[in-house]
Amino acid sequence: MGQKLVIDPVTRIEGHGKVTIQLDDNNQVVDAKLHVVEFRGFEKFIQGHPYWEAPMLLQRICGICFVSHHLCGAKALDDMVGVGYSKGVDMLPTPEKVRRLGHYAQQLQSHVTAYYYLIVPEMLFGMDAPPEQRNVLGLVEANPELVKRVVQLRKWGQEAIKTVLGKRMHGINSVPGGVNKNISIAERDRLLQGEDGLLSMDEVIEYAKEGLEIFYDFHEKNRHQVDTFADVPALNMSLVDKDGNVDYYHGNIRITDDDKNIITEMDYHDYLDYFSEATEEWSYMKFPFLKALGRDAGSVRVGPLARVNVTKSYGTDTPLAKEALERFHDYTKGKANNMTLHTNWARAIEILHSAELIKNLLNDPDLQKENLILMHSKADWTGEGVGVVEAPRGTLLHHYKANQEGNITFCNLVVATTQNNTVMNRTVRSVAEEYLGGNDIITEGMMNAIEVGIRAYDPCLSCATHATGNMPLDVSIYDAKGKLFANKRR
Amino acid sequence: MQTKDDNLMHILCEYNNADSLIYGIGNIGRQDDGLGWAFIDWLEAHQICPKAETMKHYQLHLEDADMISYKKRILFIDATMKEGINSFHIEKVKPKMDFSFTSHAISVPSILATCQQCFDYLPEVYLLEIRGYEWELQIGLTLKAKENLDEAIAYFGSVAA
Known part of the structure; x- marks a missing residue:
């Protein structure tokens, strides 16, 4: 009789989930699922609150990508007060650039956390x-000098976030129609030139380059494993600018296929016309898909790997990242890259891209200008807004509606991890078949391979289910009779 | 009151300088998890150790290893659910990699060990743990936790006076 494996909790991710793997009598994988077992709450409890509280309250879903949630909410509020993109109004240069600065700083910090804290140890130790x-x-213990640099890199990101948003976590900067402060020359110079205990911008870029070298070295030594581990198909989705290049803050949503053909491109305000969500009784996390293609063919991948697949290029103002992206694109010769562990390559590229974008912004005198808010009146009020940004983990959407009193009556959050739900389940299945199938003995390393596959997406289950609690994530293996065969919980 | 070392009575007196950091860990939105912050609030309200840097965060981060590398002495204050602690407990921390790391949490001994390994420096670190009982989504300490906080405050207040 077959067996069922359980990994519970899956570790080094944000939130609580578990994996179950069903084996048949020959120990071949017949089913594999990533269950997300957190409790939802944020979409509901925000209802009744004043609309302007949404970007402040909803960012507390997460302690990692809070800036993304804050900015997504801010963009939705711009729409609601009638000076947003839904009315074709462009943000003023200074507030848009201040918002972008905070956004890129968070991407740098979040990617550094995922890459070095959660993924590099596995790359170096196996x-x-x-x-x-x-x-x-x-x-x-093995490489204190590397960790020292990583700590300093993350600290720099936190200081940049604090400079823009006032606090290193859950700060406030955006207000409807703009921002509440610009960046002073002293603040700019501190980030550019560094100080005792704080890296300079050029050092940040140097350290970001080192991160990419770590991946290249790992890839060189482990090419077969890196290229064959969970090579799973999916459409790729990202915000893009008018040239078809990734824009982390604003643009159209573009979805491309394996040949990088554009399947769909949409104004994100119309997302409900394009997307539907399926549910399963075994998970709190929904399964979004393109209505036109159906649940299986219409599932998308988001995040670093999807973005570098979708984007045609980076700007010439980020030359180091542009060169790294070209090397990435050359590797698959014009085809989309579906190799799950290449997500870490993409993440390392985006660390460098973020650093170069930040440097460009810090040298932009618009950051010191005083025109911070697009003025609006009661007559401009629309009462509905949609905001989308490319969060570190992928495309993030906030959609609010409010009544005439300005109190929220509807909230929908579609987060990156939810978008990745189907492709993460495909990854779990692929790794289970490759690493567990046909084995009489299940080792800890085999079970960990499942987690490595999930971790590549850096999933945030707390965001995905809008959880309100501290719940870790678990892997179980069951036999065909339903008897627990192996379990992992740390 | 519980201490491992009554000679620790003097420690708060030594914190009134810019080389010292007093760091409250916790979350006031989760009942007794707010004990660490409440202790900082007491210090600030009574202007005890005004020259020390004070800080309140939800949890420790690995970057705190860098931060403490610029200080001579650090007092961390955290809520604890350890049943062996009746009210509060203070102890000098030894560096130890206890592999407690997640992206949301890391232990004080691991922070100190990281500081030692990466920055080649070992400041004097104490951890004050105050016993709490409830951790649900609610603002405000439970009565028993408040009593424990008051005991800790009375102890340190008498020393600081």
Whole structure:
């Protein structure tokens, strides 16, 4: 009789989920699922609150990508007060650039966290290494100089976020129609030139380049594993500018296929015309898909791998990232890259891209200008808004409606991890078949391979289910009779 | 009151300078998890150790290893659910990699060990743990936790006076 494997909790991700794997009598995988078992709440409890509280309250879904939630909410509020993109109104240069600065700083910091704290230890020590070694504290013991640089890099990102939003976590900067402060020359110079205990901008870029080199070295030594681990198909989705290049803050949503043909391109305000969401009784996380293609063919991948697949190029003002992206594109010779572990390559490229974008912004004198808010009147009020940004983990959407009193009556949040739900389940299935199938003995390293596959997406289950709690994530293996065969919970 | 070392009575007196950091860990939105912040609030309200840097955060981050590398002494204050602690407990922290790291949390001994390994520096670190009982989504300490906070405050207040 077959077996069912359970990994519970899946570790080094944000939130609580578990994996179950069903084996048949020959220990071949017949089913594999990533269950997300957190409780939803944020969409509901925001209802009744004044509309202007939404970007402040909803960013508290997450302690990692809070700036993305704050900005997404801010863009929705711009729409609601009648000076947003839904009315064809462009944001003033200074507030848009201030918002972008905070956004890029968070992407840098978030990617550094995911890459170095959660993923690099496995790259350096191997998936089979003991759990007590393959984490960042193991890295501290093995390579303290590297961790020192990582700590300084993340600290720089936090200081940049604090400069823009006032606090290193859950700060406030955006207001309907703009921002509440610009960036002073002293603040700019501190970030550009650094100070005692704070890297300079050029050092940040140097360290970002080193991160990419770590991936290149790992890839060179482990090419077969990196290229064959969970090569799973999916459409790729990202915000793009008018040239078809990724824009982390604003643009159209573009979806491309394996040949990089454009399947759909939409104004994100129309997302409900294009997307539907399926549910399963075994998970709180929904399964979004393109209505036109149906649930299986219409599922998309978002995040670093999707973005570097969709984008045609980076600007000439980010030359180091542009060169790195060209190397990435050359690797698959014009085709989309579906290799799950290449997400880490994409993430390292985006760390460098973010750093170069930040440097360009810090040198832009618009940051010091005083025109911070697009003025609006009661007559401009629309009462409905949609905001979309490319969060570190992928495309993030906030949609609010409010009544005439300005109190929220509807809230819909579609977060990156939810968009990735189907492709993450495909990844779990692929890794389970490759690493577990046909084996009589299931090792800790085999179970960890499942987690490595999930971790590549850097999923935030707290965001995805809008959870209100501290719940870790679990892997289980069951036999055909439903008897628990193996379980992993740390 | 519980201490491992009554000689620790003097420690708060030594914190009134810019080389010292007093760091409250917790979340006031989760009942007794707010004990660490409440202790900082008391210090600030009574202007105790005004020259020390004070800080309140939800949890420790690995970057705190960098931050403490610029300080001579640090006092961390955190709520605890350890049943062996009746009211509060203070202890000098030794560096130890306990592999507690997640992207949301890391232990004080691991922070200190990281500081030692990466920055080649070992400041004097104490951890004050105050016993809490309830951790649900609610603002305000439970009565028993407040009593424990008051005991800690009375202890340190008498020393600081």
